[in-house]
Amino acid sequence: MGSDLGIDGADMKLLSETDRPDKRKLVWAGFSALAVLFFATLPFYYDVHNGQFGVFFFNVFVYVIVAQGWNLVSGYTGQISLGQNAFFGIGAYTMALLWFNDVTKTGYYFDPVLMILAGVAPFILAVLVGVPLLSRLRGDYFAFGTLGMGMIVTVLFINGGMFTGGAEGRMLVPKMPEGAVFNLRTHYWVALLVAVLATLVVYALTTSRIGLALRAIKEDEVSAASHGVNVLKYKVMAFAVGAAMAGVAGSIYGYYLLQVTPSNVLTSNWLFLPILMVVLGGTGTILGPWLGAFLIYLISWYGDSYFAGYHPIISGVVIILVMLFLPSGLMGLGQKLPGLGRRGRGSG
Amino acid sequence: MGSLAQILVNGILLGSMYGIAAIGLSLIFGTMRIIFLAQGTMIVLFAYLTYWSFEKAGIDPYLSLFTVIPLAFVVGLGLFYLLFRKAAALEDKNVSLLLAVGLMYLVDNLILKIWGATPRGINLSYSGAVLVIGEIRISWLRFALLGLALASALVVYLFLKKTRVGTAVRAASEDMEATTLQGINSVWVCAISFAIGIALAGVAGVGMATVYSFDYQFGFIFAIKALVALALGGIGNVFGALAGGLLLGIIENLAAYYIGIAWIEVASYGVFMLVLIFLPQGLFGRRGLVKKV
Numbered sequence: 001m002g003s004d005l006g007i008d009g010a011d012m013k014l015l016s017e018t019d020r021p022d023k024r025k026l027v028w029a030g031f032s033a034l035a036v037l038f039f040a041t042l043p044f045y046y047d048v049h050n051g052q053f054g055v056f057f058f059n060v061f062v063y064v065i066v067a068q069g070w071n072l073v074s075g076y077t078g079q080i081s082l083g084q085n086a087f088f089g090i091g092a093y094t095m096a097l098l099w100f101n102d103v104t105k106t107g108y109y110f111d112p113v114l115m116i117l118a119g120v121a122p123f124i125l126a127v128l129v130g131v132p133l134l135s136r137l138r139g140d141y142f143a144f145g146t147l148g149m150g151m152i153v154t155v156l157f158i159n160g161g162m163f164t165g166g167a168e169g170r171m172l173v174p175k176m177p178e179g180a181v182f183n184l185r186t187h188y189w190v191a192l193l194v195a196v197l198a199t200l201v202v203y204a205l206t207t208s209r210i211g212l213a214l215r216a217i218k219e220d221e222v223s224a225a226s227h228g229v230n231v232l233k234y235k236v237m238a239f240a241v242g243a244a245m246a247g248v249a250g251s252i253y254g255y256y257l258l259q260v261t262p263s264n265v266l267t268s269n270w271l272f273l274p275i276l277m278v279v280l281g282g283t284g285t286i287l288g289p290w291l292g293a294f295l296i297y298l299i300s301w302y303g304d305s306y307f308a309g310y311h312p313i314i315s316g317v318v319i320i321l322v323m324l325f326l327p328s329g330l331m332g333l334g335q336k337l338p339g340l341g342r343r344g345r346g347s348g
Numbered sequence: 349m350g351s352l353a354q355i356l357v358n359g360i361l362l363g364s365m366y367g368i369a370a371i372g373l374s375l376i377f378g379t380m381r382i383i384f385l386a387q388g389t390m391i392v393l394f395a396y397l398t399y400w401s402f403e404k405a406g407i408d409p410y411l412s413l414f415t416v417i418p419l420a421f422v423v424g425l426g427l428f429y430l431l432f433r434k435a436a437a438l439e440d441k442n443v444s445l446l447l448a449v450g451l452m453y454l455v456d457n458l459i460l461k462i463w464g465a466t467p468r469g470i471n472l473s474y475s476g477a478v479l480v481i482g483e484i485r486i487s488w489l490r491f492a493l494l495g496l497a498l499a500s501a502l503v504v505y506l507f508l509k510k511t512r513v514g515t516a517v518r519a520a521s522e523d524m525e526a527t528t529l530q531g532i533n534s535v536w537v538c539a540i541s542f543a544i545g546i547a548l549a550g551v552a553g554v555g556m557a558t559v560y561s562f563d564y565q566f567g568f569i570f571a572i573k574a575l576v577a578l579a580l581g582g583i584g585n586v587f588g589a590l591a592g593g594l595l596l597g598i599i600e601n602l603a604a605y606y607i608g609i610a611w612i613e614v615a616s617y618g619v620f621m622l623v624l625i626f627l628p629q630g631l632f633g634r635r636g637l638v639k640k641v
Contacts, residue, residue: 074442080441080442080445132625133624133625140377140381140383140441141624141628143383143445144383144575144579144620144624145621145624145625147572147575148572148576148617148620148621148624149617149621151572151613151617152613152614152617152618152621155610155611155613155614155617156614158610159610159611159614268568272446272449272453275442275445275446275449276446276449279442279443279446283440283442309461310457310461312453312456312457312460313453313454313457313458313461315450315453316450316451316452316453316454316455316456316457317450317454318450319446319447319449319450319453320431320447320450320451320454322446323431323435323443323444323446323447323450324431324434324435324447327434327435327438327440327443328440
């Protein structure tokens with residue numbers, strides 16, 4: 001896996017003239033491959049099912065998937081989506097309801113058919129919502145609109161009655177197929193695989209011609225349109241692909257919970273934490289979401305065990321501190337190290 | 349017919365709360381382009397402070413307006429200079445959005461730690477007083493909310509129209525860059541509008557404490573309702589924001605009566621989406637303000 005360090009136009013030119021980006025890329029790709037290899041083989045010498053790192057990394061991977069989706073639409077394309085929790089929840093519910101009502105007659109437990117459908121459903125919704133929102137609105141109004149969409153989806157699932165199971169959601173434990181064993185090893189590997197795939201998809205999209213269009217849109221929409229970029233098409237595409245990623249993540253998380261309720265898959269945590277992870281890691285960078293997800297989940301993990309009950313307060317403080325002192329993210333820090341002193345540190 | 353009139357009146361009275369909050373959001377959004385999602389949380393915080401001063405010291409909520417408003421103004425200035433000053437100047441709006449979210453997490457959970465999860469409300473000696481006009485019954489306290497909202501709108505309007513700082517705020521919400529070029533201190537303008545926005549949260553908090561019961565989770569929903577009101581009314585117009593709030597209150601009460609209480613939210617967010625898609629300048633806003641930011 002290579003890395004594209006979220007360089008915007010000006011820096012890119014500078015880099016290709018002075019440095020040798022090929023070498024940098026190679027180092028990052030090697031590092032990423034080693035990391036993936038390490039995580040993929042971890043279950044062979046560490047008991048992921050009983051050891052606490054299994055759950056830890058599983059959660060991190062799920063967050064990475066959602067975060068990469070948001071990174072694509074907001075980090076690379078510059079359209080701030082505040083509806084990722086709705087897509088996550090729809091993915092989880094697509095999986096749970098198809099399984100619960102025995103619709104597809106497939107394996108259900110970690111069934112690729114269900115997981116793909118869990119990505120397709122949010123994709124369709126994102127296109128349906130995205131076309132009117134993105135063709136009429138720019139900037140903040142897209143954020144408002146997606147926020148409203150998320151609220152509507154949440155309320156619809158709470159009020160779904162017999163169809164969604166209301167506030168209690170759907171319990172999937174009794175539906176487990178015979179012979180299927182609940183082992184976190186499966187969850188761990190599937191989540192890792194999808195997280196790596198999501199990263200590769202974002203990487204492939206953003207380093208191709210499409211990525212060029214997305215970045216052009218982020219920099220200046222009018223200019224992009226006047227250069228022949230179909231702005232609406234690319235924006236909707238980024239939004240929908242991001243939504244599909246959140247949906248697949250939702251289905252994986254649903255397999256972990258085995259009870260899908262509005263309060264655990266539609267909560268605003270699935271909206272704000274991935275955003276925080278991307279911003280902490282570095283918006284519009286390919287590895288930033290990984291870095292951010294590890295750090296943020298680490299903080300909330302230890303916050304939970306050492307300061308039980310105070311953990312949301314700590315999250316709030318962490319968000320504020322990160323935004324005050326690291327607004328361009330950790331990946332940006334490595335790039336701008338020489339220029340760091342110039343910025344000054346006045347906190348007043 | 350009596351019941352429909354009652355629904356409309358109740359809607360207007362509920363909406364006056366949204367209106368006050370929306371005026372505050374409008375000031376903050378207008379100058380700094382920040383979606384200040386913590387507005388609802390600040391309202392709940394000031395509602396708790398009002399509740400607390402009533403319970404501990406027996407101070408009448410309406411008297412505490414005189415302490416809460418200046419306090420909220422100072423809190424607003426403090427928050428601006430501590431948190432939002434640098435973020436407001438950044439191109440990347442994620443930063444200020446997340447700052448507001450962080451503030452929301454922090455204050456929500458501080459409230460939970462200090463006052464617990466049970467919903468609170470103030471029971472005043474005159475809580476039961478009712479004004480009867482024909483078949484319509486209005487609680488005096490709710491009626492006072494409308495008064496508060498109108499008074500706040502008028503004060504903010506006069507401030508924007510009649511004072512030099514107010515003129516600068518209006519200029520800044522039209523075009524921040526040009527305003528700075530005219531030699532206006534943009535930081536100070538942002539600070540003032542932010543502080544007034546929080547002061548309005550103080551007013552809304554007192555109003556909320558007198559009529560509604562509230563808990564620590566109420567803030568996020570309330571902030572989004574204020575956003576809906578703002579989108580309905582249109583950004584850049586004080587009375588538009590107030591009218592948007594009143595309209596939202598009416599829509600919610602109508603939805604509760606004709607569709608069912610569980611569907612209130614669907615109705616208000618549905619209207620929100622429709623307005624955003626088909627009428628992005630809002631009902632009373634100016635077209636020019638909806639531009640690429």
